Amino acid sequence: MDTKDLVFRMLAHKFNISYMPVVVTDGMVELMKDFYSREEAWLLVLMPLMPVSAKTVARLQFKNPVKVERMLQDMVNRGLLIEFTDDGVQKFQMAPF
Secondary structure: OOHHHHHHHHHHHHHHHHOOOOOOOHHHHHHHHHHOOHHHHHHHHOOOOOOEOHHHHHHHHOOOHHHHHHHHHHHHHOOOEEEEEEOOEEEEEEOOO
16 A cells, blocks of 8 residues: 555544444545545544534644635535535535545
8 A cells, every 4th residue: 555545544443433334445535536635635534424504624634724625616616515604603524425
């Protein structure tokens, strides 16, 4: 395994535990690379499985909240995340793959 693909393999495993189980193969890892940038993959690997605000994601990962919000919104626009409002707070969750 190429270590530069590790984050994409970790993301594939996260999908495996979060929704319907999928077999994590080299093909699945390649699919992750087609849909997500390396930075997006790390953001999702470290993001909680439960719905969470961009501010919380940024705080947990020591990242700029504005940049995190922009990244999450971009993934929503591409259909890779689910966005909704909970008690007036915008929250994000990984979309089923």
